[in-house]
């Protein structure tokens with residue numbers, strides 16, 4: 001079980017027969033344990049302090065499964081002379097490295113995951129560190145066990161209300177926007193009434209407002225957002241670009257919205273809002289808790 005690099009066009013027979021392919025740093029370590037008694041008391045990771053290798057020890061990611069558990073064992077077991085020997089615990093050969101690590105009590109009790117983060121911190125880029133951290137959390141590691149800064153209680157959810165709802169309901173409504181519906185022209189009024197009727201029916205719907213630049217679409221959105229929010233309902237305003245999103249109060253880009261992903265298609269909107277709030281820790285979707293409307297600026301986005 002070791003990695004071999006080869007050219008894509010190379011014949012597999014040649015790869016296997018190439019000098020040195022059958023040896024890896026790990027098999028060299030097993031050999032050293034076989035040959036030298038002194039080597040048997042040294043952990044694999046400390047080996048470079050006593051013996052010379054031309055390469056550095058590679059790290060293993062928890063998502064790599066057996067390769068990772070092999071690394072866990074090597075971090076704790078000295079003197080192994082073969083893979084099988086490494087899997088042997090109390091005279092019993094375990095079928096997998098994971099089971100061997102479990103039998104030795106290394107997985108539950110040790111701080112390998114913390115060590116993994118500490119080691120990764122030295123050379124990984126932030127995005128890669130974040131991925132590693134979420135992988136570790138998904139393996140059942142409690143986030144509280146990491147020395148993270150304290151969570152600002154002010155931003156925690158209260159009374160089991162998901163954060164996304166608190167954020168959306170705390171958007172301030174400009175009084176000028178609230179009264180702007182009185183100034184709508186006939187076409188805007190028609191669209192305004194129809195959209196509000198759809199929101200009130202609470203049965204969902206997809207409506208498109210279209211028109212040449214400067215004909216008052218944004219003016220209409222502002223009036224709609226203010227009216228819906230003024231009624232205590234949630235109006236999620238998204239746009240495909242940051243500039244277009246910044247025009248609308250509480251507006252955000254679709255991909256940064258915690259409710260709607262960039263790939264969302266209109267018919268998936270309901271499902272994506274549900275998925276989002278369930279992810280936030282609530283089993284009750286926003287759409288059932290508070291009537292929700294969603295505006296997306298598309299055509300003519302700046």
Ligand SMILES: Nc1ncnc2c1ncn2[C@@H]1O[C@H](COP(=O)(O)OP(=O)(O)OP(=O)(O)O)[C@@H](O)[C@H]1O
Pocket residue numbers: 183184185188211212213214215216217218219220299300
């Ligand atoms: N009913 C109205 N009463 C007063 N002013 C209005 C009305 N409708 C639109 N306007 C004004 O007309 C101008 C253009 O409107 P708006 O920006 O809403 O157009 P738009 O269709 O969103 O344009 P674009 O597609 O270029 O973004 C704005 O200054 C807006 O305030």
